[in-house]
Amino acid sequence: xxxxxxxxxxxxxxxxxxxxxxxxxxxxxxxxxxxxxxxxxxxxxxxxxxxxxxxxxxxxxxxxxxxxxxxxxxxxxxxxxxxxxxxxxxxxxxxxxxxxxxxxxxxxxxxxxxxxxxxxxxxxxxxxxxxxxxxxxxxxxxxxxxxxxxxxxxxxxxxxxxxxxxxxxxxxxxxxxxxxxxxxxxxxxxxxxxxxxxxxxxxxxxxxxxxxxxxxxxxxxxxxxxxxxxxxxxxxxxxxxxxxxxxxxxxxxxxxxxxxxxxxxxxxxxxxxxxxxxx
Numbered sequence: 001x002x003x004x005x006x007x008x009x010x011x012x013x014x015x016x017x018x019x020x021x022x023x024x025x026x027x028x029x030x031x032x033x034x035x036x037x038x039x040x041x042x043x044x045x046x047x048x049x050x051x052x053x054x055x056x057x058x059x060x061x062x063x064x065x066x067x068x069x070x071x072x073x074x075x076x077x078x079x080x081x082x083x084x085x086x087x088x089x090x091x092x093x094x095x096x097x098x099x100x101x102x103x104x105x106x107x108x109x110x111x112x113x114x115x116x117x118x119x120x121x122x123x124x125x126x127x128x129x130x131x132x133x134x135x136x137x138x139x140x141x142x143x144x145x146x147x148x149x150x151x152x153x154x155x156x157x158x159x160x161x162x163x164x165x166x167x168x169x170x171x172x173x174x175x176x177x178x179x180x181x182x183x184x185x186x187x188x189x190x191x192x193x194x195x196x197x198x199x200x201x202x203x204x205x206x207x208x209x210x211x212x213x214x215x216x217x218x219x220x221x222x223x224x225x226x227x228x229x230x231x232x233x234x235x236x237x238x239x240x241x242x243x244x245x246x247x248x249x250x251x252x253x254x255x256x257x258x259x260x261x262x263x264x265x266x267x268x269x270x271x272x273x274x275x276x277x278x279x
């Protein structure tokens with residue numbers, strides 16, 4: 001029944017994602033099985049995206065399991081690093097890179113097993129941890145396992161959305177370990193033409209922020225109210241203030257200025273994923 005749900009010619013057997021908060025490290029392992037010839041085309045590639053301004057990728061294993069035979073394909077000399085700016089058509093540039101390895105001699109019935117770690121967290125969050133753990137996909141998954149290892153002095157808050165899975169919590173001398181397990185996760189496919197904002201996929205949200213007020217306090221520091229601005233921009237602000245009869249007119253004039261005279265280009269590398277550039 002599991003294999004009957006697949007569409008791309010391969011079955012996702014297992015997905016393992018473990019996060020060490022103190023080490024700023026995310027370990028991932030993926031195991032999949034090639035079911036049809038089409039699956040060879042669709043699954044014979046290992047790719048990992050990362051931001052080189054604060055992240056490093058370490059590959060642990062890339063192997064093909066064929067019956068009793070294990071074929072090691074972890075060959076870093078054949079790894080390609082590509083810059084694939086998928087948002088350029090929307091004038092967004094984030095500087096992310098992708099490590100890509102094309103697997104050789106993949107056959108129908110093979111099991112592909114690979115694991116890697118991504119080390120580093122965006123400094124814009126100033127050491128505060130948060131993550132989202134997806135519990136449903138548009139394709140079936142045999143087993144999903146999530147683990148978050150957090151120092152005992154940090155307090156994490158979890159909230160579920162469209163899922164009832166609860167963590168198994170264990171304490172050690174230095175850490176509190178949260179684990180979530182899901183087995184035989186069925187696919188959740190959307191109907192055609194559903195609105196973009198509609199997201200029925202379950203997830204567990206985990207955050208070190210205790211409430212929205214704390215998030216607001218963090219965000220306000222990204223938008224300082226006192227900035228040294230250029231004489232030209234200061235003159236524009238003065239003109240807007242002096243030539244508007246009301247606050248509403250001031251706002252409209254500002255909107256027209258931004259929409260008509262400012263070229264938009266989002267250079268969103270590193271901290272600038274959230275922190276705006278100086279005007």
